[in-house]
Amino acid sequence: MNIGFLGLGAMGSAMASNLLAAGHALTVWNRSEGPAEPLASLGAKVASTPGRAVQGQVVHSMLANDQAVREVFLDRGLLDEMDRGTVHVNHATISVALARELAQAHAQRGLGYVAAPVFGRPDVAAAAKLNIVVAGHPHVVESVRPLLEVLGSQLWPVGEAPERANAVKLAGNFMLASAIESMAEASALVRAHGVSAADFLEIMTSTLFAAPAYQGYGRLIAEERYAPPGFALPLGLKDVNLALAAGEAARVPLPFAGVLRDALIEALAGGGEGLDWAALAQVAARRAHLE
Amino acid sequence: MNIGFLGLGAMGSAMASNLLAAGHALTVWNRSEGPAEPLASLGAKVASTPGRAVQGQVVHSMLANDQAVREVFLDRGLLDEMDRGTVHVNHATISVALARELAQAHAQRGLGYVAAPVFGRPDVAAAAKLNIVVAGHPHVVESVRPLLEVLGSQLWPVGEAPERANAVKLAGNFMLASAIESMAEASALVRAHGVSAADFLEIMTSTLFAAPAYQGYGRLIAEERYAPPGFALPLGLKDVNLALAAGEAARVPLPFAGVLRDALIEALAGGGEGLDWAALAQVAARRAHLE
Amino acid sequence: MNIGFLGLGAMGSAMASNLLAAGHALTVWNRSEGPAEPLASLGAKVASTPGRAVQGQVVHSMLANDQAVREVFLDRGLLDEMDRGTVHVNHATISVALARELAQAHAQRGLGYVAAPVFGRPDVAAAAKLNIVVAGHPHVVESVRPLLEVLGSQLWPVGEAPERANAVKLAGNFMLASAIESMAEASALVRAHGVSAADFLEIMTSTLFAAPAYQGYGRLIAEERYAPPGFALPLGLKDVNLALAAGEAARVPLPFAGVLRDALIEALAGGGEGLDWAALAQVAARRAHLE
Amino acid sequence: MNIGFLGLGAMGSAMASNLLAAGHALTVWNRSEGPAEPLASLGAKVASTPGRAVQGQVVHSMLANDQAVREVFLDRGLLDEMDRGTVHVNHATISVALARELAQAHAQRGLGYVAAPVFGRPDVAAAAKLNIVVAGHPHVVESVRPLLEVLGSQLWPVGEAPERANAVKLAGNFMLASAIESMAEASALVRAHGVSAADFLEIMTSTLFAAPAYQGYGRLIAEERYAPPGFALPLGLKDVNLALAAGEAARVPLPFAGVLRDALIEALAGGGEGLDWAALAQVAARRAHLE
Known part of the structure; x- marks a missing residue:
């Protein structure tokens, strides 16, 4: 599957790495360039802008905080660059208020939105043993389940409203x-x-x-x-x-x-x-x- | 060994029962009479006063709180009825202040004092799987170690001053x-x-x-x-x-x-x-x- | 003096009223129209936009909270409509963070900024007996002192950095x-x-x-x-x-x-x-x- | 009136002094001897034991804390040395539990008990301007009102149960x-x-x-x-x-x-x-x- 991955901190890099290893075509983006290199050497395509990283069927993001998520996805108009039907799987630990706002913004544009915050440190992420709490529309969640199963050892669905997972x-x-x-x-x-x-x-x-x-x-x-x-x-x-x-x-x-x-x-x-x-x-x- | 046991609530009864099962001669006392019966039927001698229950080499107690411990051991002059060299193993959850006071009162009379509060509920006590925190003079603690090992699955020594265990x-x-x-x-x-x-x-x-x-x-x-x-x-x-x-x-x-x-x-x-x-x-x- | 006044809640209306009574020419603005009427009947000019209310030498504002202040003064570009040298006296209870941001934004445009939050309820404001905490550049504070003395019974200067007053x-x-x-x-x-x-x-x-x-x-x-x-x-x-x-x-x-x-x-x-x-x-x- | 006064710290001394100045015959007692001297020079009789200080119609006490009050009045059996009908006015800041216990102990012996804790520091006590919170049986409180009015500028009765004042x-x-x-x-x-x-x-x-x-x-x-x-x-x-x-x-x-x-x-x-x-x-x- 063609997948985008935004945010390559210690957690994001480990997770992206596992998606690559599972055979997916990954386009990655990070604010600074360094972190993308190891993934490039594993076969990831490196996007120079967030817009180029959101052209796949599924976009994962693991950004640092509310501010980063808001800036990248809302203020820059990134959502408008995504094709209808694209599913965004947001792994970041963000506020319930922003989760609610994002869910609405995605829905308005015909985009899928899944909140999938994780429990586990970078070593756990690298071992693909994260516990992933998931919330979103059941069909949409189902569609990304195989990807989430690549990232974690256990999924914990908590309903439809994404902010529940947060x-x-x-x-x-x-x-x-x-x-x-x-x-x-x-x-x-x-x-x-x-x-x-x-x-x-x-x-x-x-x-x-x-x-x-x-x-x-x-x-x-x-x-x-x-x-x-x-x-x-x-x-x-x-x-x-x-x-x-x-x-x-x-x-x-x-x-x-x-x-x-x-x-x-x-x-x-x-x-x-x-x-x-x-x-x-x-x-x-x-x-x-x-x- | 001749052992006294004071305080036969759910915890004390289970513990006393295990000492009996390990072959020790037990004299038990409880404020009210009922709880002693099952132990009597297992072979324990039932004392009508606390004084008669403290004639063994070791006295265990598992009383409800500071007030009960103070009343039975200090106010009634029970310590004066114990033979020099007797060791009192106090399992109750009491204040550090009372623990300190008891340690001193025992020492003054040539009695041994071991604080041995436990972690575990009655079912754990019955299964002899308590975690027992122990503090007291090393020789004294050593002398009662076999008894503590009957009561719990693990001993956790934390030093000489009894109040440490509390x-x-x-x-x-x-x-x-x-x-x-x-x-x-x-x-x-x-x-x-x-x-x-x-x-x-x-x-x-x-x-x-x-x-x-x-x-x-x-x-x-x-x-x-x-x-x-x-x-x-x-x-x-x-x-x-x-x-x-x-x-x-x-x-x-x-x-x-x-x-x-x-x-x-x-x-x-x-x-x-x-x-x-x-x-x-x-x-x-x-x-x-x-x- | 030509003075603007933005924000005509119970507090702002009472304060604006006292400035009028002291003989100043007042141009007032409020998000909704109703509150301006009593002041208009006392001689105030009613501005239809915030921009028209900031053409005087001094602009007082008593808006509800950070959000209102940010929206009116920063997001709408109101500062750019003010003449260099205009002094903004902000009476609102706002965050120290916003106070700092406002002070900088005013300075960059050659505008004066005085933080002048008040203690007192509407009846105290009406009686011109507010306690006014003031911070700002000494010359600028001095220039608006006569106005502040119209509004309150006592001024409490606390230094130059405006956020101190907040x-x-x-x-x-x-x-x-x-x-x-x-x-x-x-x-x-x-x-x-x-x-x-x-x-x-x-x-x-x-x-x-x-x-x-x-x-x-x-x-x-x-x-x-x-x-x-x-x-x-x-x-x-x-x-x-x-x-x-x-x-x-x-x-x-x-x-x-x-x-x-x-x-x-x-x-x-x-x-x-x-x-x-x-x-x-x-x-x-x-x-x-x-x- | 013959009055006893127990407890001559800074507060008690100032209060006793005012009772003397009002013309009452005072017998004072304090754990240590020094503090009684100034009062003796003003005409107070100094008692060598608490018992000798409680022979008047009214006994005031201003002891340090629960422990001191308990020791002097309860543990030593002082109440049994007081004549039926004597009224004890307790100014100390003590627990509501002890207040309740004292009220009962006094009642059982036919003694009056008034809780009369005070607000004010020693200088206020010396100026006889204490605020005195009072609780006790109405008749009993009434009987000591003139004395309380010597000590304070205002009495604040809060009902019959003494612990209320505490x-x-x-x-x-x-x-x-x-x-x-x-x-x-x-x-x-x-x-x-x-x-x-x-x-x-x-x-x-x-x-x-x-x-x-x-x-x-x-x-x-x-x-x-x-x-x-x-x-x-x-x-x-x-x-x-x-x-x-x-x-x-x-x-x-x-x-x-x-x-x-x-x-x-x-x-x-x-x-x-x-x-x-x-x-x-x-x-x-x-x-x-x-x-």
């Missing part, structure tokens, strides 16, 4: 942030009573919390290893803000998210721009003057 | 409460966007949060099944308060715990005395006027 | 919201112990809190009189969000603001669109199931 | 703490945007917040003058904890109080034992890394 993604990231903060506070508590964070977290993540989210972030906290970031604090703040905005739009108070927001801002105030959001543990420790 | 237990319960609250808020968020809590939690607890704590409580929230309670709201509030007290004593702010406290109180204000603490999800939904 | 305004409104919330929670507390909110608030606002902010809102809470709104809940949420955004931009955690945001959202979830933000007291009472 | 006092102190925290956060916000806390607070406390509570604490924050403390951080934490306990007992969530608790603990973690609770402003600034 709500799920934001709620999931909120749960991740909450897990980190709860380990951060709990670790400060036990440390103040003489137990190391490492010992404590080993107990927790071997028993009640023996899950990937806790084990991964628990290790970072135990080892105080916050750089280089797997998921940086500013991204964490962006996502918590998106969850708060989704809550506000639907009139859902989220008190944990408010606490998270303050802690993330405090981490950034302390110079944490380049740290993993597991550095919330530093904030909890600093508040208790443990260090 | 701090770990309280921090662990705080993490559990945080996990519930994060599912509660996240579920309200996705529900307000048209996704059922059941669908959402299935995704989360099959992937990033595939851990016992999330799966168990996730199921209760998905099914809105809060009664009968596995762990009732008032107990949850008690434990969060103990975590807050442990934090205050060591000067550790715990913002998530403050949010939890308010949500638990709100649940109780709404008539939740008899509900499982997973009913925090009701509070989150009610605040969003979802029901 | 930060002060947002911080002030945050303090107001906090005062309301603290009365709301405290009232719920005493009510649950048998003391009426009215009795309690009379004590407080006659003694330690004998200040306009507490007395006004205290009365609304005591009488549970939330409609019609003096300052509606959605506006309160808007302003708390602006304070949070100003905090985030400068990396300042604001935990009280997070609590306020949740309470305002909960009030709106309960159908409070048309209520005064003093209805935060309803939220506090509802959480305690007092009604 | 609930009001705790709610009032909670409002004070909230006022401080809101100034603390708001000041951090404006400082981060270039406005000094002093300039900002002058505006606020001259206008909307022109009330004693804001002016007094505003000045401390503006001048960063936190020592010596007028009301020390540990006392602030004690009172916020009492408000939280009163809330929990009556099932009233108090989210602002949770935030306050964390901020006070963080201030103490940073070495603030000897600082005024206005030092909450340091915490807000530190979180924003402003210093």
Whole structure:
């Protein structure tokens, strides 16, 4: 199939790579040129403009945030360059408000729109083991299912309105942030009573919390290893803000998210721009003057 | 070995039962008489007073809370009825302050004291698969290790000062409460966007949060099944308060715990005395006027 | 002096009226036509477009929010229709980010920009007793001082960078919201112990809190009189969000603001669109199931 | 009238002094001896034990906290040394739980009990300008009204159940703490945007917040003058904890109080034992890394 792929960060590159490996003809585009090269050497065609990357039957995009998606797809008039019937599969973590706006803009032009945000880091994407939350018109979703199955190990359909998938993604990231903060506070508590964070977290993540989210972030906290970031604090703040905005739009108070927001801002105030959001543990420790 | 066991609630009965099954001579005591009967039929001697239950080499206790422990062991002068060298293994979830006080009171009388709070519900206790956090003087801990190994599948030693084990237990319960609250808020968020809590939690607890704590409580929230309670709201509030007290004593702010406290109180204000603490999800939904 | 005035809500109309009464030649504009009529009958010229209202030496504006200000002044290219040297006095409660952007846009075109947000309700505006926080280039501020003195009883200069005045305004409104919330929670507390909110608030606002902010809102809470709104809940949420955004931009955690945001959202979830933000007291009472 | 007075801290001494000046025969007692001397020189009889100080018709007490009140009046059996009909006027800031317990204990022995907590610092007490919240049986309150009028400028009766007066006092102190925290956060916000806390607070406390509570604490924050403390951080934490306990007992969530608790603990973690609770402003600034 002729496929376009826009946005070649660590995640996008890994995903595009898997589509290529599955035998699809890929035309890729990225704001800067560098990231396209490895894919070109694997056979991808490199588009010099977004418009040239959206001529296939399906267009995947994995852009950084609302602003990038809005700029590329809406402000530049990219949708008007797509043929009727083209399906856009948007993998980005964006606001529910933008998801709704995009769904409408696509529908008005006879374009298909599928929201397909993913859970998983770049290594998971490379291994094609992403968990993909999917929402869109059933026929349209069905039409891209084979492609999604190339990218992930499991699809999680959540209905027709695309923003539902984005709500799920934001709620999931909120749960991740909450897990980190709860380990951060709990670790400060036990440390103040003489137990190391490492010992404590080993107990927790071997028993009640023996899950990937806790084990991964628990290790970072135990080892105080916050750089280089797997998921940086500013991204964490962006996502918590998106969850708060989704809550506000639907009139859902989220008190944990408010606490998270303050802690993330405090981490950034302390110079944490380049740290993993597991550095919330530093904030909890600093508040208790443990260090 | 001659062993005493005080406190025969669901947890204590299951644990005492396993000590009996391992061939130990057990003298049991409980405030009310009923719970001792099944153990008597398994061969336990039933003491009519706590004093008669503390004549063995080791005394286990699994009492309800600080007040019960204080009343039985301190106010009644029970420690003075124990022979020097007796070891008291306290499994209760109590405050770090009381743990410290007990450790000192035992030491002054030449008694051994081991804090051994457990993670696991009654069915886990019955299966002898508890995770037991242990703190106390190394020799003393070593002397009761065979007994602890009868009760649990894994021991987690955290040092000499007994209150450390209690701090770990309280921090662990705080993490559990945080996990519930994060599912509660996240579920309200996705529900307000048209996704059922059941669908959402299935995704989360099959992937990033595939851990016992999330799966168990996730199921209760998905099914809105809060009664009968596995762990009732008032107990949850008690434990969060103990975590807050442990934090205050060591000067550790715990913002998530403050949010939890308010949500638990709100649940109780709404008539939740008899509900499982997973009913925090009701509070989150009610605040969003979802029901 | 020839003066333009854009934005004739309750506040803007009262202010424009005072400028007229002081003998200035006023050209007014409002999105809808009705509000201009009373001013026309007092001698104001009514402009059919914003462009025609910005031909005077000074242009005052009192628009509703960021969006309105951005649309009128930036998106429509209004600044390009103003003569070099014209001074724009912006009274609106807007974000510090937009204030900064506006200051730059004006400077680039040789226009003066003064941020002059006000404290006071419409009746205070009508009585020309507003407290006006002012920031801008000293000479420019000096040039409009006589006009500001017509509008308010006191000017509070806070420096040259215009956004400073907006930060002060947002911080002030945050303090107001906090005062309301603290009365709301405290009232719920005493009510649950048998003391009426009215009795309690009379004590407080006659003694330690004998200040306009507490007395006004205290009365609304005591009488549970939330409609019609003096300052509606959605506006309160808007302003708390602006304070949070100003905090985030400068990396300042604001935990009280997070609590306020949740309470305002909960009030709106309960159908409070048309209520005064003093209805935060309803939220506090509802959480305690007092009604 | 023969009056006893127990507890001669700064507040108690000032109050006892005014009773003496009004011509009453006073027998005073204090845990340590020093504070009684000035009163002795004014004509007070100094009792060597609490028992000797409770032989008058009315006994006032102004002890430090729950523990001191419990120890002196309940644990030592002091109530049994008082003649039937004696009226105890308790001015201390204590928990609603203890107030209830004391009311009952007095009633059982035929003693009168009036809760009469006060608002005002030592200088206000010395000037006999306290605001006194009063609760108790109407006849009993009436019988001590002349004495209360000696101590304060205004009495605020809130009903028969004594704990009501304590609930009001705790709610009032909670409002004070909230006022401080809101100034603390708001000041951090404006400082981060270039406005000094002093300039900002002058505006606020001259206008909307022109009330004693804001002016007094505003000045401390503006001048960063936190020592010596007028009301020390540990006392602030004690009172916020009492408000939280009163809330929990009556099932009233108090989210602002949770935030306050964390901020006070963080201030103490940073070495603030000897600082005024206005030092909450340091915490807000530190979180924003402003210093």
